[in-house]
Amino acid sequence: MNSQRTISGARRIGKRWRHDSNCKKKSIGAAHISLMEKEKMKFRDILHRVLDVIFFLARQNLVFRGHRENTSSLNKGNFLELVELLSHYDMVLKEHLFSLQQNADSQVICSYMSPETQNEFISLLTKHEIGKLVADIKNAKYFGILFDNTPDVSHADQMSTVIRYVHVSDGAVEVRESFLGFLHLKGKTATALTYLP
Structure with a gap:
């Protein structure tokens, strides 16, 4: 009888442990998903601001890049200078530029500031606008x-x-x-x- 109580007590402890560990796994997974959603929203916000800068420069027929775009340059070109100016008034851009400066030595995967990224966005915008023009011309x-x-x-x-x-x-x-x-x-x-x- 004593051994049966011990076995049933062990089973209850085992069930409770499994339940607690499943809750922890779910909460860790939920926390991870929540963190990923926050990162996704952050980079979406950054992308919207960068695209707005690209739209503005393209609409005004302004040059994007300067002669030297390194951190010591006094004039990094219209694109980088405008992003830096907006970062004085926008916390999302300010935090993004700050994190890029902090991680300058490491390989940053997604900065949206490179000339290749600018050219890709311009190319996509061009295809979209030409598609709209061709549709208008066909009508x-x-x-x-x-x-x-x-x-x-x-x-x-x-x-x-x-x-x-x-x-x-x-x-x-x-x-x-x-x-x-x-x-x-x-x-x-x-x-x-x-x-x-």
Whole structure:
């Protein structure tokens, strides 16, 4: 009888221990998930601010980068200088820049400040805007295509592509002209111009 009480007591202790350890596992998992969600939101907030800076510079046709973008440079370029200026008024950017300075020696995975990241965002924005323009042009009843050929600084021929179209919205008629980009030419013959890349 004594041994049965000991066994049943051991079973109760074992069940309680298993229950407590499961609760701890769940709470550790929940805490980990909560931490991951906070990090996700933090980097989403940082990304929104960086994209706003990129939108602003692109809309104003301003240069993004400077000659020297290291920490000792007096002028790091419009992008980094504008992010730094906004960090004086925005705690999310301020904390992000502070953590980047603290971890300058280590490999930071996600800073959103590199020229490669800027170029990737600009490329994505360009594709999106050209898609919207092409959809608008396809809806137009009348359009015209303009090409102009000129050499660039390195004396390579390039052709600019411009589309002029009639946009009708709510009864208002507007003639729009949109620059779609440059095409690099292989030559000036009719065959080379016919088969553009």
